[in-house]
Amino acid sequence: MNIYVSNLSFDVQDEDLKDFFAPYGEVTSAKVITDRETGRSRGFGFVEMSDEAASKKAIAELDGATVENRTISVSVAKPKEDRSSRGGGGRTGFNSGNSYNKNRY
Numbered sequence: 033m034n035i036y037v038s039n040l041s042f043d044v045q046d047e048d049l050k051d052f053f054a055p056y057g058e059v060t061s062a063k064v065i066t067d068r069e070t071g072r073s074r075g076f077g078f079v080e081m082s083d084e085a086a087s088k089k090a091i092a093e094l095d096g097a098t099v100e101n102r103t104i105s106v107s108v109a110k111p112k113e114d115r116s117s118r119g120g121g122g123r124t125g126f127n128s129g130n131s132y133n134k135n136r137y
Contacts, residue, residue, distance in 0.1 A: 033080070033081055033084050034078060034079075034108070035053070035080070035090065035106060035107070036076065036108070036109040037052075037076060037077050037078070037079060037104055038075065038104065038105045039102050039103060040075050040077060040099070040104060041075075041099065041100035042072060044073065044099070044100065046077075047062075050062035050079070052079075052094065053079050053081065053094070056089055056090035057081050057083045057087070057089075058081060058083065059080070061078075062077065062079045062080075063077055063078050065077055065078070078109055087108075090106070091107060
């Protein structure tokens with residue numbers, strides 16, 4: 033099961049995240065998400081655990097826990113959205129048919 037963890041201290045590293053969840057069962061991966069340009073933590077991460085029951089127990093017990101003086105939020109990760117279906121997509125749709133310039137001249 034993939035688990036989303038937010039409000040992490042910027043000092044938390046991948047290994048720390050893994051250690052928070054290890055008492056609940058096997059952690060197959062733990063990743064703190066970092067900013068591409070600075071390499072600094074963005075304050076959230078993902079943990080994958082192989083056992084669903086252990087994952088649910090970890091979520092129940094760690095959600096709202098205090099880690100490094102911060103109250104973390106832990107929940108089931110939502111599937112990554114397909115970028116092409118999100119809309120927006122850069123500047124497409126920026127100047128829609130309802131543009132204020134449409135009937136200006």
